[in-house]
Amino acid sequence: MPNMSLKKVPMPEQDPEVRNKNFSEVTLGYTxxxxxxxxxxxxxxxxxxxxxxCPVCVKIPEFITKVAAGEFEEAFxxxxxxxxxxxxxxxxxxQESQCEEKCVRAIKGESVGIGRLERFVADYHMANSQAAxxxxxxxxxxxxxxxxxxxxLTCASDLALLGYKVTIFEAFHMPGGVLVYGxxxxxxxxxxxxxxxxxxxxxxxxxMTNMVIGKVLxxxxxxxxxFEAVFIGSGAGLPTFMKIPGxxxxxxxxxxxxxxxxxxxxxxxxxxDTPIRNSxxxxxxxxxNVAMDAARTAKRLGAEKxxxxxxxxxxxxxxxxxxxxxxxxxxxxxxxxxxxVSILGGENGEVTGMECVExxxxxxxxxxxxxxxxxxGSNFVLDIDTAIIAIGTSPNPLIRNTTAGLDTNNWGxxxxxxxxxxxxxxxxxxxxxxxxxxxxxxxxxxxxxxAQSIDEYIKGL
Amino acid sequence: xxxxxxKRQLNSVVTMLEVEAPFIARKAQAGQFIIFRVDEFxxxxxxxxxxxxxxxxxxTVIFQGVGKSTRMLAAKEVGDTILDFVGPLGKATEIxxxxxxxxxxxxxxxxxxxxxxxxxxxxxxxxxxxxxFRNKDIVILEDExxxxxxxxxxxxxxxxxxxxxxxxxxxxxxxxAGNNYDLVIAIGPVIMMKMxxxxxxxxxxxxxxxxxxxxxxxxxxxxxxxxxxxGEIKFACVHGPDFDGHQVDFDELMRRxxxxxxxxxxxxxxxxxxxxxVKEDA
Numbered sequence: 111m112p113n114m115s116l117k118k119v120p121m122p123e124q125d126p127e128v129r130n131k132n133f134s135e136v137t138l139g140y141t142x143x144x145x146x147x148x149x150x151x152x153x154x155x156x157x158x159x160x161x162x163x164c165p166v167c168v169k170i171p172e173f174i175t176k177v178a179a180g181e182f183e184e185a186f187x188x189x190x191x192x193x194x195x196x197x198x199x200x201x202x203x204x205q206e207s208q209c210e211e212k213c214v215r216a217i218k219g220e221s222v223g224i225g226r227l228e229r230f231v232a233d234y235h236m237a238n239s240q241a242a243x244x245x246x247x248x249x250x251x252x253x254x255x256x257x258x259x260x261x262x263l264t265c266a267s268d269l270a271l272l273g274y275k276v277t278i279f280e281a282f283h284m285p286g287g288v289l290v291y292g293x294x295x296x297x298x299x300x301x302x303x304x305x306x307x308x309x310x311x312x313x314x315x316x317x318m319t320n321m322v323i324g325k326v327l328x329x330x331x332x333x334x335x336x337f338e339a340v341f342i343g344s345g346a347g348l349p350t351f352m353k354i355p356g357x358x359x360x361x362x363x364x365x366x367x368x369x370x371x372x373x374x375x376x377x378x379x380x381x382x383d384t385p386i387r388n389s390x391x392x393x394x395x396x397x398x399n400v401a402m403d404a405a406r407t408a409k410r411l412g413a414e415k416x417x418x419x420x421x422x423x424x425x426x427x428x429x430x431x432x433x434x435x436x437x438x439x440x441x442x443x444x445x446x447x448x449x450x451v452s453i454l455g456g457e458n459g460e461v462t463g464m465e466c467v468e469x470x471x472x473x474x475x476x477x478x479x480x481x482x483x484x485x486x487g488s489n490f491v492l493d494i495d496t497a498i499i500a501i502g503t504s505p506n507p508l509i510r511n512t513t514a515g516l517d518t519n520n521w522g523x524x525x526x527x528x529x530x531x532x533x534x535x536x537x538x539x540x541x542x543x544x545x546x547x548x549x550x551x552x553x554x555x556x557x558x559x560x561a562q563s564i565d566e567y568i569k570g571l
Numbered sequence: 572x573x574x575x576x577x578k579r580q581l582n583s584v585v586t587m588l589e590v591e592a593p594f595i596a597r598k599a600q601a602g603q604f605i606i607f608r609v610d611e612f613x614x615x616x617x618x619x620x621x622x623x624x625x626x627x628x629x630x631t632v633i634f635q636g637v638g639k640s641t642r643m644l645a646a647k648e649v650g651d652t653i654l655d656f657v658g659p660l661g662k663a664t665e666i667x668x669x670x671x672x673x674x675x676x677x678x679x680x681x682x683x684x685x686x687x688x689x690x691x692x693x694x695x696x697x698x699x700x701x702x703x704f705r706n707k708d709i710v711i712l713e714d715e716x717x718x719x720x721x722x723x724x725x726x727x728x729x730x731x732x733x734x735x736x737x738x739x740x741x742x743x744x745x746x747x748a749g750n751n752y753d754l755v756i757a758i759g760p761v762i763m764m765k766m767x768x769x770x771x772x773x774x775x776x777x778x779x780x781x782x783x784x785x786x787x788x789x790x791x792x793x794x795x796x797x798x799x800x801x802g803e804i805k806f807a808c809v810h811g812p813d814f815d816g817h818q819v820d821f822d823e824l825m826r827r828x829x830x831x832x833x834x835x836x837x838x839x840x841x842x843x844x845x846x847x848x849v850k851e852d853a
Contacts, residue, residue, distance in 0.1 A: 281790055283608055283615075283655040291792075320657035322790055326594050347792040351804060358797060358804070358823055360830050367793035375614065375787065383639055384614045384787075385831040459826035506791055508809070 113150040116219030121226055126439035130409050133295045133378055136436060137201075142180070145230040149178035151215060152222045159212035160224060165555030166193050166264070170209060170224055177227055186235040189228060194267035195260065195306050195554065197236065198289060200229025201298050203551045204430050236305055243312050249273035251568050254337040256323045256509065259287020260550045261343030261541030263310060264557030265564075270313040272565055277337070279321040284374065287345055288550065291374040292366070294403050296410070300373070324508030329516075329537060338571065339536045339564045342524060343557060346503045346542035352395065356453030357499070361387060361461030365396070365404045365500035372407045389496035391415040393464045395450055396500035397422065402433040404498045405442045416442050417492060421449040421469050421482045447471075449482065451489060453497050463491045505543045513537075521546060530560035531567075538564055573607075573656040576629055578649050581711040585635050585679050586645040587621070593628030595620075595658045601690035602664030602781065602813055605630060606789045608655035609643045615787050616640045619683040619812070620659060630658070633682030633711075638835055660789040661812045664779070666690045669754045671697045673745065674720070675738050675767050677759020678704055681712050683781055684758040689719040691756075697721050699750070701741045703759070707732035739766045752776050757816060761825050768816035778816035782807045785830055799823055 122138040123129075129136050140148065152174040160170040169188050176185035189196045205211075205225035213221035251274050255262045258280035266276045284290055289303045311317065321327065323344070332340055349364035351357050368386070371377040375384035392408040394401050397420035409416045418437070420427060423446050427434060438444065447469045454463040468488035471480035510518045517525040517533035523546055524539040526532050532539050540556025542548055577589040595605060604619045616638075622631035636642040647653065664687045672691050676684030681702045692698045700720040704710050705728045717723045724741050725733030734741060738759075746752065755778045757767035764780040771778045784807050786796035791809040798807050801818035805811065 281657070282788065283657070320655050321594070322657060322660065325659055325790075326598055326657075347788075347790070349792070349794040351794065351797075353804075358799060358827065360826060364794040367787060367795045370787055370793055382612045385834045387830075388834070459823075459829075508790060 112153055113147060115151060118151075118220045118223040118226070119144045119148040121223075126436075126441070129296065130406070130440035133410055135299055136296050139233055140226055140230040142182070142234070145177055145182075145227060146180055148223050149174045149227060152178070153214055155214055159214065160209040160222075163209040163212040165208070165551050166199075166558055168193050168209070168228065173231065174222065174224070174227055177231060182231055182234045183239060185231045186239070189231060192558075193554070194264055194310065196228050197232035197302050197306055198260070198298060199551055199554070200225050200227075200232055202293060204549060206431065208551065236302070243309060245312065245314060246271055246273045248275060248314070251275065252277070252337045253339050253341065253564055253568075254279065254332045254335075255341045255343060257281075257287060257343040257345055257541075257543075258285030258307070258317055258319075259343055259345050259541065259553065260289065261345075261543075261553035261557040261560075262287070262341065263307065264554040265341045265343060265540070265561045266315045267310055267313065268558055268561035269564060270310065270315045272561070274565075274568075275314065275316075277316045277318060279323050279327070280317060280319045281322040281344075282374065283319050285317050285319065291370045292400065292403070294369065294373055294407050296406070297403065322508065324512040329509065329513045329534070333536070338568050339538065341530075341557070341560050341564065342509060342532070342537065342539040342543055343541045343553065344506055344509055344543045345553075346505045346547045348504045348506050349499070350502045350504060351499055352450065352501060354450060354452050356455055356461070359453055359455040359461045360459050361389075361496045362453055363387075363496070363498045365394070365400045365498050366503065368404050368498050369400070369407065372411070378407075378411055386411065387496050389413045391417075391494040392496040392498060393417045393419050393450070393492055393494045394498045394500055395419045396502075397427040397429055397446075398500065398502075399429045399433050401500035402429045402437045402442075404500050406437055406440055408496070408498065409440055409442060413496070415494075417445050417494070418442055419445045419448050419450055419464070419466060419492070421447070422479060423447055423471060426479045445492070447482070449484065450497075454491065461495050461497055463493050464497055465489055465491050503542075503547045505546070509543075528559075529563040530556055531563060536567065572652040572654060574652050575647055575649055576627075578647075581633065582709045585633060585682070585709070585711055587631060587633045587682075588644070588647070589624075589629045589631045590653060590656060591628060592630045592656050592658075595630050595656070596623045596625050596628045599623040599630060599659040600663035601666070601686035603659035603661050604783075604789070604812060605632065605656055605658035606660065606786075607632075607640075607644065607653050607657075609640055609647075610654050613643065613654070614640045615655075615789070617660070617783060617786055617789055617808075619686075619781065619783070621682045621686055630656075633679065635679040657789070661808060662810070664690060664756070664781075664813055666694045666696070669696045671750070671752050672754045672756065673699045673701065673742060673750070673752045675701045675742060675755065675757040675759070675763075676703070676716075677738060677763040678709065679711070680759030680763070681716065684756065685712055685715055685719070687756050687758070687781075688716065692719040699724065699745065699752075701726065701738045701745075703727070703738035703741075703763070704732070705729070737766075738763065739770050742767060743770050746771070746774055746776070754779065756781075761821055761828065764816060764819075765821035768819070768821075772817055779813050780816040780819060781812045782814060782819070782824065783812060784824060784827060798827075
């Protein structure tokens, strides 16, 4: 008889007033007892709607059945057959719009806490298992993967499991991509990301850091180095600015820069040399997950007032509800239906304020969301010393500018078909570099599809 | 890990390191830069490539120990390693199609001007170099610059060596004397590059400056290195580091370079106490 509770077993969390001053993880994870209790809410549906909602097709009812039986390692083995980064996905996937959205239990009450259970199983395995992964026999074929983010890591993992000799080329000094430079420590502990990456190395994947493809080597040169296929998973790293007056003042950051300083370079830790601004009042422009991450980081770095300035209303906000909820709990002030007009500076060129204008919502626009319209004469000044622009990113041009015959669209995204094949023979691409900024799990799904296509391509050579 | 294979102290604060980096050495061109991270706790700091040896697989950098990271790098010895060394980043200096060029270097900027002068000289251009220093004690690369130029004009602010005065005066008198430069390259302190651009502006001589703003990744990702050129935002790391000197907003660049000044001064105090200052006798 399944557990018919309408609510998920609550997730233990750090108290908001404590956690907004530290960088430790916000959510603490289920205990084995909580996990078993939550797992018994799963109805084990025959048609498995949840699996259809998962970009990497995790065998959800199967692993949850094992959790319910207390067989956590068996549950892990099931997840691992399709997902190489379960500890990451369990934390940062937008389950509410994927697997959990399709869950039958969500028709009346809350869905099964699939993400929480995935995280529990991955963490349990990391903490308790000594078993080394089985290294597959080599098939002698070489594949190059560009970018050690979610797409590249997944593609590399799947190819390695098939016996390919995979080399990942990463531009930064550390692999992980957005998992290490973008998503903060308090949402995704970096030690855990590195542990997942270590598992890849055990499978025989080589990771070369400090290699900016397009600069140090071109894609054509990779083929000359005997790589038979190339996967491009270089992400969408180029920050967009607003093109308003004052954007080059001292104290204005792109969210990419602010988060990279805090996360990758660990500016929040005094042991590390990279500086970050000591801010008192911060305005973060944007309403996505990146904006929430930047705002919550600024709060933790000691800012007294942190604002989210977003031009639409809460209903249109692209951030996950959970992130928005956590941000509010931590004291972030939401200035919805406001848009920056200019950033104001003092004599020494430092930010002193942000002039904003109030907005109302008109008819739906091309995105289907109601179009924000300025309220004439409603301008006001927000007193701030730091502004963080989190309105989006676009793909980096370094690869497309140095690869002849690689088709891109008007937004600079690499064009790939549903098999992730590009216009260049043997070159595949996936993740944000194809879609523009999206989610970790969609990038992983693309990496997975590409691995399959590359396998078919090389077998057909 | 990237091994240091040779080291030379060019003056009391300027160090030359030759570093094993075979992939970068294969591709490096004049005007490009690398980013280093000295150890796990270090910042990512850009340095222009002063020279490269494709056969040996090495990159040479020349830098002044001004902040904590560059001081720690200066304290490294032959055989030591640098944790991270990535490049070649940025666009190469354009060298095609120029017949007569004046390369102006200021202080440690001469180390950055030198590879551009060399590339132009090797490409058949007539090259004059004006190299300015505060005084005799800090003159660097005199022989190297002589070897890649038709004429080297060395100036010191106090007249203790070479011609007394600023590089801008020397440049103006060369132009007024009828030297028809089709390109001037200026590399040095931001204020010097600004003044050089002001000297050439009335003559309409194409003037290229090499900018070195604060940056993290060097691949266009952080946007920290943004500069205003001709009224548009450019990222020095991918659109530059070379830009049209007549279009650059130098005042903004000078302001932006003070972003972390207060915090860095505090840091420096800290470093000095643990004895990482550059050796005076070196």
